Amino acid sequence: MDDESRPSKKPRGGAGSGLTAFALRMAKQLDDVEGDGDGAKKNNLVFSPLSLYVALALVASGARGDTLDELLALLGAASREELAEFARGVAERALADQSAAGGPRVSFACGVWHEKTVTLKPAYRDDAVDAYKAETRAADFMNKAEEAREEINRWVCKATNDLITSILPEGSVHSRTGLVLANAIYFKGSWSLPFDKELTVTRWFRRLDGSRVRVPFMSSSRSTEQAVAQYKGFKVLKLAYAPHRIPTWDESPFEMRRDEREKKHGVRHVSSSGEASARFSMCVFLPDKRAGLPRLVDKMAAAGPSFLWNHLPKDRVEVGDVRLPRFKISSSSELKPVLQAMGVEAAFDVGRADLSGMLVAGRLVLEQVFHRAVVEVNEEGTEAAASSACTMVLVCARYGPTPDFVADHPFAFFVVEEVSGTVVFMGHVLDPSEHAE
Structure with missing residues (x-):
């Protein structure tokens, strides 16, 4: 599909x-x-x-x-x-x-x-x-x-x-x-499957601009199973956190245990209240190209919420080298x-x-x-x-935004008497540096 x-x-x-x-x-x-x-x-x-x-x-x-x-x-x-x-x-x-x-x-x-x-x-x-x-x-x-x-x-x-x-x-x-x-x-x-500290090694990490820096990389054993999915231009790794312990649905030998049922059918445990239990994981979206992250971010933002959820790995598959800094x-x-x-x-x-x-x-x-x-x-x-x-x-509800008033260009002025409505003086200022003799 x-x-x-x-x-x-x-x-x-x-x-x-x-x-x-x-x-x-x-x-x-x-x-x-x-x-x-x-x-x-x-x-x-x-x-x-x-x-x-x-x-x-x-x-x-x-x-x-x-x-x-x-x-x-x-x-x-x-x-x-x-x-x-x-x-x-x-x-x-x-x-x-x-x-x-x-x-x-x-x-x-x-x-x-x-x-x-x-x-x-x-x-x-x-x-x-x-x-x-x-x-x-x-x-x-x-x-x-x-x-x-x-x-x-x-x-x-x-x-x-x-x-x-x-x-x-x-x-x-x-x-x-x-x-x-x-x-x-x-x-x-805590990870559901922790990384082995003995496998952590220092390697080069390449930045977007092409420069490099040495950092510790966590590694998993080769040929292990991980939740990884490959798409055009990028791949996704999902690392699950250890879940809280939940009893199996049924201890009958005719029923699969919860984890086996989830793996086979992709269902989630539902509590007695009818709500799905929280299940946390970290999902790493890795572009194939070294400088491909900006384009991937643009693609995710443009595609909307379905992009993230539609691209999470469904199953654990056998993988070779897995390294995460x-x-x-x-x-x-x-x-x-x-x-x-x-x-x-x-x-x-x-x-x-x-x-x-x-x-x-x-x-x-x-x-x-x-x-x-x-x-x-x-x-x-x-x-x-x-x-x-x-x-x-x-x-204050009575006032709007505080206005600016910077008289840094020609302006007019008036001296008035307000009760009688009399303009006593008026004028224009075109150059305040000029002085009368």
Whole structure:
């Protein structure tokens, strides 16, 4: 079967599909930002689409009008309710911790800090707590902005097991800050089939620009079975993380065990509640050409969410040489210009922003969206963390944007008496350097 026509493994439409499309578009946008004129990337890139998606969905929960429409378009959802239902499901299932049963350690935290002199609307607070599992807290941004910033950063540090020590840089919180939304995700998983450290060797890694660097490569034994799929122009390796332990469906000798049934039929275990159990893996998309990554990123972004899921390996096959470099990368971004380029403009515009669903009184405008992520991959598995924060400022409802007035070219002036409507003096200034005698 042609790879482009293979059925998707994920349901089409809805916020779940929107997350994948958002991830691919964001990767493309960040790749362009980090690159130069010939498309070559300058830096490594890591980010958490889920962390960003949930942060922006929580903004959308309080948005109205064009502001809401732009956010829904970006997130690929039909309504705030759809986003809330998606967030609720993710928090309860995909981000449920599995470490007690031998699976990955996963944690998710979400927080809403509001200026103590303003009040959250009950409906927004309830939505944040119920769907997004958020804590809500009052903060003294007006008088103690730096202390509030440090408190939020400590919260993120604790939630990410110290992998991310801060999300809000200096100056990002000030006396006009009205609301800060933040979340944090932590993941630590062991490979289902760990790499043998004795097989790790240092080899050359070729960069996009043709230069080389020596790095440690993890290797598997030759002629082993791995989940690998080959396509035109690229191949995909899927490395599974050790799952949490689940009893077999039936201990009868006439029934196959769960892992045998999954391998043969491609089905997933379903819990007693009817929900599919979370199953984590790392998927590596490797272009055939050394400088082929920018083109592959473009192709993935253009194709949409089905591209990722349609190209994951289905079966384990016997392979020869499998090498993957150990790596630890981190990134930090201020995403306002990126999101504006992706169509979110009203939320950042003081004259157009409609975030009226958040506060009982007072107007808000989105000031900045911050994101940090870190991931480390080694022979045992993966440890990763991410945090996103949206800062919003209070604006006076009576005024629009603060205008500029720079009289750096010829102008007219009038001296008037307003009650009688009398023009006392008037004139034009064409060259203020000229002086009367």
